[in-house]
Amino acid sequence: MPRFITLLSGLALxxxxxxxxxxxxxxxxxxxxxxxxxxxxxxxxEAGRAxxxxxxxxxxxxxxxxxxxxxxxLWPRPRxxxxxxxxxxxTASGELPLDEDLYRTITRGIPGTSMPxxxxxxxxxERWQVIAYIKSFAADLFEDEVFDPYQQIVERGDPPRGxxxxxxxxxRRVFEEADCWECHGAAARGEGEKGPELTxxxxxxxxxxxxxxxxxxxxxxxxxxxxxxITTGLDGTPMPSYSETLSxxERWQVAQYVASLDPEGxxxxxxxxxxxxxxxxxxxxxxxxxxxxxxxxxxxxxTGQATFAPRWQVPAVTDxxxxxxxxxxxxxxxxxxxxxxxxxxxxxxxRAAKEGWSADDTYPVLYRDGFRARGFFPDAVEVMIPLRHGxxxxxxxxxxxxxxxxxxxxxxxxDLQYDPDHPQPVTELRAGGTQHPxxxxxxxxxxxxxxxxxxxxxxxxxxxxxxxxxxxxxxxxLESGQIVPIAFHVWDGGNGETGLRMALSSWYFVYLRxxxxxxxxxxxxxxxxxxxxFQLGLVVWMRSRARRGLLLExxxxxxxxxx
Amino acid sequence: xxxxxxxxxxxxxxxxxxxxxILPWTAITLVGVYAGLRFGIPWLAVLVxxxxxxxxxxxxxxxxxxxxxxxxxxxxxxxxxxRWRAFLTPIVQAFVVPHGGGRARxxxxxxxxxxxxxxxxxxxxxxxxxxxxxGRIQHPGLPEQFAKLENPFGVLKGPERNAIERxxxxxxxxxxxPCHGTKGTxxxxxxxxxxxxxxxxxxxxxxxxxxxxxxFWRIQKGGIGLPNVATPWNSAMPAWEDEIEPDAIWxxxxxxxxxxxxxxxxxxxxxx
Numbered sequence: 001m002p003r004f005i006t007l008l009s010g011l012a013l014x015x016x017x018x019x020x021x022x023x024x025x026x027x028x029x030x031x032x033x034x035x036x037x038x039x040x041x042x043x044x045x046e047a048g049r050a051x052x053x054x055x056x057x058x059x060x061x062x063x064x065x066x067x068x069x070x071x072x073x074l075w076p077r078p079r080x081x082x083x084x085x086x087x088x089x090x091t092a093s094g095e096l097p098l099d100e101d102l103y104r105t106i107t108r109g110i111p112g113t114s115m116p117x118x119x120x121x122x123x124x125x126e127r128w129q130v131i132a133y134i135k136s137f138a139a140d141l142f143e144d145e146v147f148d149p150y151q152q153i154v155e156r157g158d159p160p161r162g163x164x165x166x167x168x169x170x171x172r173r174v175f176e177e178a179d180c181w182e183c184h185g186a187a188a189r190g191e192g193e194k195g196p197e198l199t200x201x202x203x204x205x206x207x208x209x210x211x212x213x214x215x216x217x218x219x220x221x222x223x224x225x226x227x228x229x230i231t232t233g234l235d236g237t238p239m240p241s242y243s244e245t246l247s248x249x250e251r252w253q254v255a256q257y258v259a260s261l262d263p264e265g266x267x268x269x270x271x272x273x274x275x276x277x278x279x280x281x282x283x284x285x286x287x288x289x290x291x292x293x294x295x296x297x298x299x300x301x302x303t304g305q306a307t308f309a310p311r312w313q314v315p316a317v318t319d320x321x322x323x324x325x326x327x328x329x330x331x332x333x334x335x336x337x338x339x340x341x342x343x344x345x346x347x348x349x350x351r352a353a354k355e356g357w358s359a360d361d362t363y364p365v366l367y368r369d370g371f372r373a374r375g376f377f378p379d380a381v382e383v384m385i386p387l388r389h390g391x392x393x394x395x396x397x398x399x400x401x402x403x404x405x406x407x408x409x410x411x412x413x414x415d416l417q418y419d420p421d422h423p424q425p426v427t428e429l430r431a432g433g434t435q436h437p438x439x440x441x442x443x444x445x446x447x448x449x450x451x452x453x454x455x456x457x458x459x460x461x462x463x464x465x466x467x468x469x470x471x472x473x474x475x476x477x478l479e480s481g482q483i484v485p486i487a488f489h490v491w492d493g494g495n496g497e498t499g500l501r502m503a504l505s506s507w508y509f510v511y512l513r514x515x516x517x518x519x520x521x522x523x524x525x526x527x528x529x530x531x532x533x534f535q536l537g538l539v540v541w542m543r544s545r546a547r548r549g550l551l552l553e554x555x556x557x558x559x560x561x562x563x
Numbered sequence: 564x565x566x567x568x569x570x571x572x573x574x575x576x577x578x579x580x581x582x583x584x585i586l587p588w589t590a591i592t593l594v595g596v597y598a599g600l601r602f603g604i605p606w607l608a609v610l611v612x613x614x615x616x617x618x619x620x621x622x623x624x625x626x627x628x629x630x631x632x633x634x635x636x637x638x639x640x641x642x643x644x645x646r647w648r649a650f651l652t653p654i655v656q657a658f659v660v661p662h663g664g665g666r667a668r669x670x671x672x673x674x675x676x677x678x679x680x681x682x683x684x685x686x687x688x689x690x691x692x693x694x695x696x697x698g699r700i701q702h703p704g705l706p707e708q709f710a711k712l713e714n715p716f717g718v719l720k721g722p723e724r725n726a727i728e729r730x731x732x733x734x735x736x737x738x739x740x741p742c743h744g745t746k747g748t749x750x751x752x753x754x755x756x757x758x759x760x761x762x763x764x765x766x767x768x769x770x771x772x773x774x775x776x777x778x779f780w781r782i783q784k785g786g787i788g789l790p791n792v793a794t795p796w797n798s799a800m801p802a803w804e805d806e807i808e809p810d811a812i813w814x815x816x817x818x819x820x821x822x823x824x825x826x827x828x829x830x831x832x833x834x835x
Binding site: 055058059069070073113114116118121272301302303304306307308309311313318394395396397398399402503504505506507508516520523524527528530531532535538539542543546551553554555556 | 787796
């Protein structure tokens with residue numbers, strides 16, 4: 001029996017310790033373990049064809065041209081193997097990849113794209129086989145000794161050790177001096193002024209990487225991986241190789257700097273409840289009011305609305321940061337998210353006029369199936385709260401509820417923000433399902449207000465609303481102490497997002513936390529006092545028993561007591 | 564019950580390991596159970612890959628489990644006379660310490676109980692940010708009218724079957740892949756932002772345990788067609804009935820099984 005207890009407690013402790021370990025690691029490209037490369041002969045090519053025609057063809061195409069039946073639904077588009085141009089390599093710019101490079105990419109997949117990891121699905125042999133087959137699409141290049149990639153491997157030493165502070169500072173200087181910011185932006189969110197003009201080798205528009213979102217780096221965000229990308233460039237994209245322009249030391253420095261920009265490594269948010277802080281007096285109206293510093297911040301992941309047509313598989317915004325403050329009368333939310341361009345109808349029209357295109361030619365080639373809307377749309381954000389909410393109530397559906405369970409929406413729009421004729425940028429709406437677009441409340445029920453501003457590739461927006469209104473059950477009523485279901489919707493107009501083509505969150509909760517009442521402290525104190533009195537009584541009782549010699553079996557003899 | 568002896572009973576008789584004594588072992592066990600409930604179980608779901616977020620054990624369940632663990636420990640230590648005495652001895656001695664041996668050493672054990680009481684009351688009285696419990700039944704019963712359906716391609720074999728599956732693969736990869744993933748593992752590009760994670764078809768507890776009419780129902784009626792016990796409000800699963808023909812849904816189901824490397828469960832009795 002005691003053995004069993006020991007075992008049980010050991011198990012429980014083990015479970016507890018396991019809880020401290022982080023979730024699934026994303027893994028880095030260069031860290032993929034590559035075994036010995038087999039000889040990729042014609043038998044391997046034939047075997048690879050079978051794998052390819054089961055697992056790869058629907059995206060990369062039966063002919064390897066990157067144009068399978070599913071390709072129009074993907075962004076970024078699948079690799080065209082006929083061009084034999086690969087982003088992730090350990091060979092010099094413009095050269096073919098090593099077989100080991102392709103092996104790493106297939107094994108690990110490419111984050112931020114539709115390419116999954118195959119390490120857990122295909123055997124090592126199957127992966128080498130499919131590499132043999134992929135290379136056969138550009139056999140004339142891969143078989144030509146002139147292009148032998150094994151003659152083109154870039155040197156990679158070890159990252160410099162020493163004072164991290166100094167390296168990051170030098171890295172930042174290299175980032176400035178090498179003009180990285182022209183595309184990647186001064187705030188490194190990919191908001192650089194050259195961004196909108198960039199295209200890849202197939203003339204598809206391409207955005208510079210947001211360097212503060214390390215989990216989406218195609219080739220991993222370890223210092224070594226970033227160094228490799230800077231050294232080899234990303235072939236097929238506007239990202240050049242800096243092996244000639246920057247010294248090895250400078251490349252390590254800027255790699256250290258870039259890898260440091262996402263310290264959390266894009267860890268998944270595990271918070272489901274957003275704690276709202278109660279403040280005395282006025283709620284802040286300014287976006288950068290110091291009062292916001294104290295409010296807990298939760299980063300909520302967003303996904304494309306794919307439940308109702310028109311579905312949205314390629315949302316631009318993947319996370320929104322949320323803070324909530326409230327006082328006796330009002331609640332205020334501060335929302336912030338990355339967006340490379342501030343899209344308003346006026347700004348987009350001006351850009352189109354300058355560059356000579358019309359709303360009708362937005363996204364002409366990308367989506368032949370036409371599920372991306374054409375036209376100019378403003379950026380916007382929306383908070384969704386069930387019209388009727390309570391602990392025992394079931395929630396409305398996560399996409400705009402239903403006619404029986406309507407939701408209220410507080411929507412901020414960039415266009416209204418910058419429209420001098422509009423009193424304020426937030427509109428209150430009601431939705432009950434997706435059959436009809438949400439409808440704005442009557443004027444007397446428009447109580448929400450707000451403000452927003454775009455800076456360095458990031459929107460920050462405040463939405464405020466009275467906790468309760470005069471219209472009872474017809475409007476959302478909030479009370480201090482409640483846990484209120486809440487969800488978030490974001491539109492990036494420049495990505496063709498409007499209506500149901502939006503980024504949305506699942507249901508989360510805002511807890512309008514009340515200050516801890518004094519009675520709570522008193523109850524705790526009281527319980528301690530009672531426990532002490534009870535214990536004192538026990539001590540007195542036991543001592544008297546000890547004095548009478550009744551506790552001998554516990555090793556306490558009366559002779560030992562001095563009282 | 565035997566004769567009273569002035570010397571303390573030997574502690575190693577209680578059968579514990581490492582000469583620690585039964586009381587510390589009981590305490591360690593209870594702390595271990597608590598840690599397991601508090602951290603182990605919530606993170607187990609994440610480690611196994613069932614859920615992206617740790618799911619905390621509801622407070623009332625914690626209380627019941629801890630009560631059971633406490634009672635169990637009490638039954639165990641009191642089930643034998645020597646063990647019970649070995650368990651009580653350090654407690655009694657802490658209460659009736661003779662003078663000398665440092666004030667702190669005397670008071671420390673006495674402070675444990677009030678501190679424990681303070682901690683438990685604090686947890687009860689102070690507001691916490693635990694979310695409302697979201698219990699969910701993953702496999703609600705299949706509605707009668709779907710159980711009667713039959714897969715028109717079920718009888719096909721060889722190349723004919725392969726051709727149907729191939730059409731299904733294209734439909735799957737266009738419509739289902741964004742959430743359920745290219746490999747059917749429930750981790751498509753859109754899965755990251757969903758709290759209720761898309762089903763992983765390669766998990767033997769999902770499509771492999773149900774008859775193929777079950778996924779047909781789920782595809783046609785979607786998340787909003789779920790009964791309330793299965794939290795339809797959290798499901799981003801579309802109801803495809805207006806957009807995908809029944810024949811195409813059967814193709815998708817056959818492709819799903821091919822992609823995940825599973826077989827649908829055979830209905831009870833070969834024919835119905």
